[in-house]
Amino acid sequence: SQTIHQWPATLVQPVGSPLSLECTVEGTSNPNLYWYRQAAGRGLQLLFYSVGIGQISSEVPQNLSASRPQDRQFILSSKKLLLSDSGFYLCAWSSSGNQPQHFGDGTRLSIL
Amino acid sequence: TQLLEQSPQFLSIQEGENLTVYCNSSSVFxxxxxxxxxxxxxxxxxxxVVTGGEVKKLKRLTFQFGDARKxxxxxxxxxxxxxxxxxxCAGVRNGNQFYFGTGTSLTVIP
Incomplete structure (x- = not known):
């Protein structure tokens, strides 16, 4: 069966520090991968999605970037965090663009 | 503006009550x-749900897709x-465009 792992679960970082969140999927090949940010109690804002290694699409201009160095690995990064980067970050995968998405447990990021 | 609007945004009800959450759009999915x-x-x-008018039941939950798939x-x-x-809610449009709704936060009070 397929599983998705996302870490860390919680992260507290100072303003201006770098960021690296990692997401890996097991049990499937060539998945679509997604990074979302979620405000408390609200819907999901799509940040990046990828349909293959090295292929990244960005949905909103921001302080963040994403990379897909391996088929089942998706990384969310920042060189310098802003206070506005605080939030709940979710990674997801799907078998194709029109199929249901399966989510990791998320990372709660707090910027001080 | 969001493509899929959900209502209500927040809902707090007593245990045993019934409720309905709506997911609306002007676009076809x-x-x-x-x-x-x-x-x-x-x-x-x-x-x-994939067919206009489709109804699916999951125990006490009933899901319906509008006839026009909007x-x-x-x-x-x-x-x-x-x-x-x-x-x-989340809709698929144009084959591979995936959109999430604004969300409904439900609290059921014992």
Whole structure:
């Protein structure tokens, strides 16, 4: 069966520090991968999605970037965090663009 | 503006009551999904509907896709505290464009 792992679960970082969140999927090949940010109690804002290694699409201009160095690995990064980067970050995968998405447990990021 | 608007945004009800959550759009979707998310976790898929007018039941939850495939509803009968969570609809358009709704936060009070 397929599983998705996302870490860390919680992260507290100072303003201006770098960021690296990692997401890996097991049990499937060539998945679509997604990074979302979620405000408390609200819907999901799509940040990046990828349909293959090295292929990244960005949905909103921001302080963040994403990379897909391996088929089942998706990384969310920042060189310098802003206070506005605080939030709940979710990674997801799907078998194709029109199929249901399966989510990791998320990372709660707090910027001080 | 969001492509999929959910209402209400927040809902607090007593255990045993019935409720309906709506997911509306002016766009047509090829399929629509409903997810439930508990605090500190990722959303979990509840159901997918693909045919206009389709109705699916999952125990006390009834999902309906609008005839024109522009809207959907989720009805919960005799709500229980375990139903508490954030309910999200998500629609697929143009084959591979995936859109999440604005979310409905449900609290069921024992």
């Amino acid at each position: 090829s399929s629509l999904q409903w997810y439930r998310q508990e605090p500190g976790e990722g959303p979990v898929l509840l159901v997918t 809207d959907s509803s989720l009805h919960i009968t005799a709500a229980q505290p375990g139903d508490t969570g954030l309910y999200l």
